[in-house]
Amino acid sequence: MTTLATSVLDVERIRTDFPILSRELPGGRPLIYLDSGNSSQKPLQVIDAMRDHLAHHYGNVGRALHVLGSESTEAYEGARDKVAAFIGAPSRDEVVFTKNASEALNLVAYAFGNPAGEDDRFRMGPGDEIVISEMEHHSNIVPWQLLARRTGATLRWFPVTDEGRLDLSGIDDLITERTKIVSIAHQSNVLGTVNPVAEVLARARQAGALMMLDASQSVPHRVTDVAALGVDFVAFTGHKMVGPSGIGVLWGRRELLEAMPPFLGGGEMIEAVWMDHSTYAPVPHKFEAGTPPIVEAVGLGAAVDYLTSVGMDEIQRHEHDLTVYGLEALQEFPGLRMIGPSTADDRGGTLSFTIPGVHPHDVGQILDDRFGIAVRVGHHCARPLHLRFGIPATTRASIYLYNTTEEIDALVRGLHHVQKVFG
Template structure:
């Protein structure tokens, strides 16, 4: 990876995260390596949400009073920050409760297109149509498409994964064809760390008139991402993986597509006019934000974007690349450890999954936890991928801007200690 970014001040960054100063398991220093599951929050984000709740908490888009105006300005201001962060227009950002809801929103709306008006023709799916995913997907970007195929009679197809842990695109022209209605895929694998060639898949889909849905949960928090430049139609990501709160996610959709897409949930806030026999719906993004939204969470996510922008996403990416290289090098040097995924850091993010011969992943995770090293164990909501990689479960370390090379060393040392504990070394 070549970068001109100046080094990240990791000591200064860590000082912003109160939780990183705590100890666990009888005084062990916390080594938090589970940011792929959820990230920690800096004081700036915690303070922003608290300040909103203490000074401007009110229902947005409703009240005719000052608090409501201030709350609405803060909520919509966060939308603008997030749109700028991923290179899209303000009206193309829809707030959801998480990325999973964002994928389901698109999939269910496509299922509803059969009874919508002619403007929804592009979204209609039926027998003879094909939905394409990959073997690399998190369940949240697989199961909704399985369900859409089951409801509509469409056929689900998928790209395989190579032994190295890359997408197998050898049958690209056969899988993405004139029957394809949607291609859904991850930008960066939450298990393998693999960064996929988004533009290649997006261009192939566009050539046959198919829509693209990108899972960007593991990419948006960790480096510069521009959805317009990537050429995707829809994309989702979650706030809690990028220094923000839980309970807030983001769906990006190209404006002309959102304007034609039928609603997912219905009720208050998303209507234009209601009569007893029928209703008409508001334009996007309001059409897809039924009910009272996650106001303070959106404001806090906007603060997280401010924090990341102040550091610089190039710096974040360069720092994590260094950590990933060190982890791959250190873990590969341990006899009996198999890294699941690419063995080098080229086109690879900071999720490093591995198995330890003779030790179940959950047992390894418990030993690491006893030493203060927090990792995730299991299948990471990616059962098909684990089967493909011949791993019933893996240990996953995932890095973020607040991690250090010393923490990578602590991980490697803890794995060696687990081997000693279980007598496999």
């Protein structure tokens, strides 16, 4: 097995920031958390920031003139500033807070074919097409299915190669002048594949189509600059990037956000209301109806501060090294089938696999019960991808900044035990 050089990260120090990682499970088992692709753990810096806001500063935002209201609004909008800087957004007003990435994706899908919209770029009907891919999370499939059903448009998709890469061989026939939007994952939540955004975007631009990225699995793990990516919309979520659940982000080019109709109606998204019509607040508040996730935004801002202090380049290098190590370790395991690229090139630290004769649910149960190893099992909200590979489910180990080679070694030992149990 490859011996890696000492990581640029002080992982042992980082681990002390995450109190749950020192937890002892029933039976004296130490926790080995390899499920960050599902949801990451939270550092004290995020926990403390949220607790402090609740304890000392909480008030509703944008409404009250008293001190608490002002402090809460400042913290909420300050989080927007931090997120904008973190993803290289040209303007803070291009950052819309949602409750998760799913809502962000639905928000954009809702804009198409909406009678309230007046921009031709969002007109959708029979003869128009939507392009996604076979590797998408359900959150980037179902909203587009609903859009196609609502408008009569056609949903099309990139196939996936045996190696787990987007099959671009038919891109010119797939993305055409009929395509209104292309929406794909920046990084697959099952395969780990980092998709060739520039190549897909170039074809989308030739065809006059808009492009969206589901970046839920990339923003937490690598430097993400939305301006450099050049796409029109990016969605991601807080709970996968050491932040809290209940908050996500939609980034969109300002002129597109301004052209889109509101997604939800209610307080704070309005400019003025009469009994028969309303006018709307400027972006981003046009898309943030009602009391927003205030404390969650504070937590997300603290998560951005934390990741920035560690260094996204260093996190990416650390995870790359662990991915190389994990791929080699798992590929040496007898009979194991890796679902996804076999090398770490253009790949993140998501390791999905099957073991002959053992259902992934049994793998996950034994790893947890016997060794305290938390992995995810199932189709990971990507059932069409599993159907493409002819399997019902996989076991997925997903790596983050606080993981170590020793934990990967423990996973391999646990898998040997699973294999022994099932003989």
